[in-house]
Amino acid sequence: MTDLLYSEEEEALRAVVRDLLTDHCDAASVIARTESDAPHDLSLWKSLAEGIGLAGLLVPEAQGGQGATHREVAVVLEELGRAVAPVPYLTSAVVATEALLACDADDLLAELASGRRIGVLAVSLSVAPGGSYKAVRHENGSLHGELTGIADAAAADVLLVPGEDGGLYAVDAGAVSVVPQVSLDLTRPLATVVLDGASARRIGDAEPAVRRALRAGAGLLASEQLGVADWTLTETVRYLKERKQFNRPVGGFQALKHRLAQLWLEVVSLRAAARNAADALATGEDTDVAVAVAQAYAASVAVHAAEEAVQLHGGIGMTWEHPAHLYLKRAKADSIAYGTAGAHREALAELVDLQAL
Amino acid sequence: MSEETTEETTRATTEAASAAAELRRRAQELLAAHPPLETDQLDFLKARFDAGLAWVHYPEGLGGLGAPRALQAVVDAELEAAGAPDNDPRRIGIGLGMAAPTVLRFGTEEQKQRFLRPLWVGEEVWCQLFSEPGAGSDLAALGTRAVREGEDWIVNGQKVWTSSAHLARWAILIARTDPDVPKHAGITYFICDMTDPGVEVRPLRQITGEAEFNEVFLTNVRIPDAHRLGEIGDGWRVAQTTLMNERVSIGGMRIPREGGMIGPISKTWRERPELRTHDLHQRLLKLWVEAEVARLSGERLRQQLVAGQPGHEGSGMKLAFARLNQEISGLEVELRGEEGLLYDDWTMRRPELVDFTGRDAGYRYLRSKGNSIEGGTSEVLLNIVAERVLGLPAEPRTDKDVAWKDLAR
Numbered sequence: 001m002t003d004l005l006y007s008e009e010e011e012a013l014r015a016v017v018r019d020l021l022t023d024h025c026d027a028a029s030v031i032a033r034t035e036s037d038a039p040h041d042l043s044l045w046k047s048l049a050e051g052i053g054l055a056g057l058l059v060p061e062a063q064g065g066q067g068a069t070h071r072e073v074a075v076v077l078e079e080l081g082r083a084v085a086p087v088p089y090l091t092s093a094v095v096a097t098e099a100l101l102a103c104d105a106d107d108l109l110a111e112l113a114s115g116r117r118i119g120v121l122a123v124s125l126s127v128a129p130g131g132s133y134k135a136v137r138h139e140n141g142s143l144h145g146e147l148t149g150i151a152d153a154a155a156a157d158v159l160l161v162p163g164e165d166g167g168l169y170a171v172d173a174g175a176v177s178v179v180p181q182v183s184l185d186l187t188r189p190l191a192t193v194v195l196d197g198a199s200a201r202r203i204g205d206a207e208p209a210v211r212r213a214l215r216a217g218a219g220l221l222a223s224e225q226l227g228v229a230d231w232t233l234t235e236t237v238r239y240l241k242e243r244k245q246f247n248r249p250v251g252g253f254q255a256l257k258h259r260l261a262q263l264w265l266e267v268v269s270l271r272a273a274a275r276n277a278a279d280a281l282a283t284g285e286d287t288d289v290a291v292a293v294a295q296a297y298a299a300s301v302a303v304h305a306a307e308e309a310v311q312l313h314g315g316i317g318m319t320w321e322h323p324a325h326l327y328l329k330r331a332k333a334d335s336i337a338y339g340t341a342g343a344h345r346e347a348l349a350e351l352v353d354l355q356a357l
Numbered sequence: 358m359s360e361e362t363t364e365e366t367t368r369a370t371t372e373a374a375s376a377a378a379e380l381r382r383r384a385q386e387l388l389a390a391h392p393p394l395e396t397d398q399l400d401f402l403k404a405r406f407d408a409g410l411a412w413v414h415y416p417e418g419l420g421g422l423g424a425p426r427a428l429q430a431v432v433d434a435e436l437e438a439a440g441a442p443d444n445d446p447r448r449i450g451i452g453l454g455m456a457a458p459t460v461l462r463f464g465t466e467e468q469k470q471r472f473l474r475p476l477w478v479g480e481e482v483w484c485q486l487f488s489e490p491g492a493g494s495d496l497a498a499l500g501t502r503a504v505r506e507g508e509d510w511i512v513n514g515q516k517v518w519t520s521s522a523h524l525a526r527w528a529i530l531i532a533r534t535d536p537d538v539p540k541h542a543g544i545t546y547f548i549c550d551m552t553d554p555g556v557e558v559r560p561l562r563q564i565t566g567e568a569e570f571n572e573v574f575l576t577n578v579r580i581p582d583a584h585r586l587g588e589i590g591d592g593w594r595v596a597q598t599t600l601m602n603e604r605v606s607i608g609g610m611r612i613p614r615e616g617g618m619i620g621p622i623s624k625t626w627r628e629r630p631e632l633r634t635h636d637l638h639q640r641l642l643k644l645w646v647e648a649e650v651a652r653l654s655g656e657r658l659r660q661q662l663v664a665g666q667p668g669h670e671g672s673g674m675k676l677a678f679a680r681l682n683q684e685i686s687g688l689e690v691e692l693r694g695e696e697g698l699l700y701d702d703w704t705m706r707r708p709e710l711v712d713f714t715g716r717d718a719g720y721r722y723l724r725s726k727g728n729s730i731e732g733g734t735s736e737v738l739l740n741i742v743a744e745r746v747l748g749l750p751a752e753p754r755t756d757k758d759v760a761w762k763d764l765a766r
Binding site: 252258265275293357 | 635650676
């Protein structure tokens with residue numbers, strides 16, 4: 001049976017990541033960074049990826065990784081979600097890494113696992129596992145075309161690009177032009193990738209690699225969404241105990257207490273769904289259903305929690321200075337990333353035999 | 358692991374194994390002395406009680422052996438394998454789950470000797486006289502009065518939502534013995550004889566057409582002081598034991614996918630394609646996901662309890678299931694279209710158990726309305742979550758330092 005709890009080792013890992021983020025990823029500097037030339041915090045990435053060795057959790061030791069599982073990765077993502085950390089962990093250490101695990105490119109895999117290089121799968125962030133995605137033209141060993149909505153492309157050293165011929169190609173970031181798109185989520189910015197005769201190396205078949213990568217991305221995104229929801233609920237409760245109006249703490253008004261209690265119930269439910277998806281990805285049992293259930297549920301919880309944080313903070317929650325908006329933007333973008341809840345419900349209809357008309 | 362700890366663990370394991378072996382031996386002894394197939398059912402149960410195998414964690418002489426509660430399963434398995442009768446625990450659930458632990462904790466030696474054996478063997482059914490028309494969520498505001506007269510108490514009042522009252526020999530009762538002190542302080546806990554001529558039981562018909570519960574009218578009911586449980590004025594604290602045990606006995610089961618209310622509607626969807634519409638499909642899928650997530654939350658809570666890390670999630674599970682049961686059964690009625698306009702049977706009946714799957718969607722829809730009321734309303738549970746889990750300020754209290762007689766009603 002699925003293990004829905006956290007092991008002692010997982011809790012220890014959480015503590016290490018949280019300590020690092022507390023010291024190096026405070027809200028004020030995350031907000032300041034969003035409008036700088038370097039939206040990604042590469043020094044934080046270096047500490048996480050190389051310092052603690054988190055980039056290689058999904059990669060077997062023989063291939064240069066840590067040989068851990070999706071369960072540990074999920075814990076890391078919860079913490080990164082709690083901090084809306086602007087690092088390419090989900091995109092490089094999960095999605096691109098899963099794609100490489102389905103290919104024949106041990107050199108690249110080892111580089112990503114070590115954290116020395118950042119890899120990004122050049123598929124729009126909005127594509128669901130099993131959904132159709134755009135490919136580019138392959139001609140005489142080089143690629144031609146334009147791909148939009150590529151998350152964290154600005155931080156990438158290498159891009160994994162699907163070709164129209166069915167291949168998946170590795171392309172150095174220096175060989176393409178990456179044009180940032182003004183993105184809703186300031187802490188996971190998108191970019192357009194323009195390939196104008198970029199030289200490319202075929203590393204495997206695109207279809208199975210992309211499918212595997214997006215399924216893992218979708219399943220583990222639920223843990224990031226859990227982190228976003230958990231932080232916004234905790235912070236809102238803390239603030240409402242402190243904030244006084246009408247000579248009382250605002251958190252003592254029953255209308256607000258009930259809303260927060262409902263939200264708490266949603267968050268603990270999401271925890272069970274997210275743990276279930278992480279465990280299913282680790283064991284390979286019932287994985288498609290577990291991922292679809294988690295993604296069909298997670299978005300509404302994370303968005304609800306972030307929207308409540310903005311509303312219940314009153315005016316301060318509407319300011320640029322307060323970090324609530326970073327969580328709202330992340331939660332809303334996450335509700336589209338790797339497929340909407342609706343797309344995952346449609347997938348479930350097939351998986352559990354509840355067909356449409 | 359250090360050597361010492363290993364040794365301790367080994368010793369503990371060995372002790373548990375030998376305790377289990379001892380219980381098996383005693384069970385076999387009982388079976389040999391009273392072969393189940395040749396023994397009257399009640400006689401067998403009495404013999405089992407006297408052998409200390411009724412509830413092994415109870416003290417010796419009261420149906421137990423002072424053994425760990427977990428070892429009860431060993432005895433049950435041994436006796437069941439031999440085809441021995443059980444005491445039909447669902448029929449006497451209030452006695453076993455609520456009255457017995459309270460009698461054990463607060464009863465006098467005489468009370469324990471008098472009540473526990475007939476309770477456990479099922480000779481005497483118990484019910485619970487707590488809720489009143491004027492005291493639901495605010496149970497401590499109850500107004501049923503008990504007035505001392507010599508060695509007796511004279512009780513007058515009305516109780517409601519009493520299951521099994523029409524079958525019960527005894528009731529656990531809380532009543533007001535001092536109206537001049539704040540409400541929690543003036544309550545006393547009694548054992549009430551349901552055959553007293555002042556006790557009148559009337560079925561309480563529900564919106565489903567049937568009557569699972571009763572109203573109980575108490576008119577000059579005479580209770581000897583020897584049937585008081587705990588001190589005079591300490592009834593609220595005694596009642597906490599009763600209610601805590603009610604909560605312990607709920608939950609802890611592993612449910613398969615589609616095991617709850619989502620099962621029947623999913624089955625109907627698969628078997629009746631002519632009923633499908635786009636709108637119903639979207640709503641069904643959304644509820645299916647929520648039901649599956651609630652199931653996983655329940656499973657996670659169960660795993661936490663097994664691992665000895667009790668979480669707060671239990672408070673939330675009842676909220677989740679109440680809402681889901683209502684929404685799913687509501688959708689199921691709608692899915693059935695013209696059939697949803699019909700109802701299986703409005704005949705007034707007195708079911709012994711609630712059967713959610715044995716009847717039609719309409720029954721499920723109506724009965725599940727009670728899920729957000731019985732055992733704590735959803736609104737009160739939300740307060741409990743907000744205050745005990747999230748640590749938000751408690752509701753302002755205007756009733757704490759006021760004598761009960763001066764409260765608004």
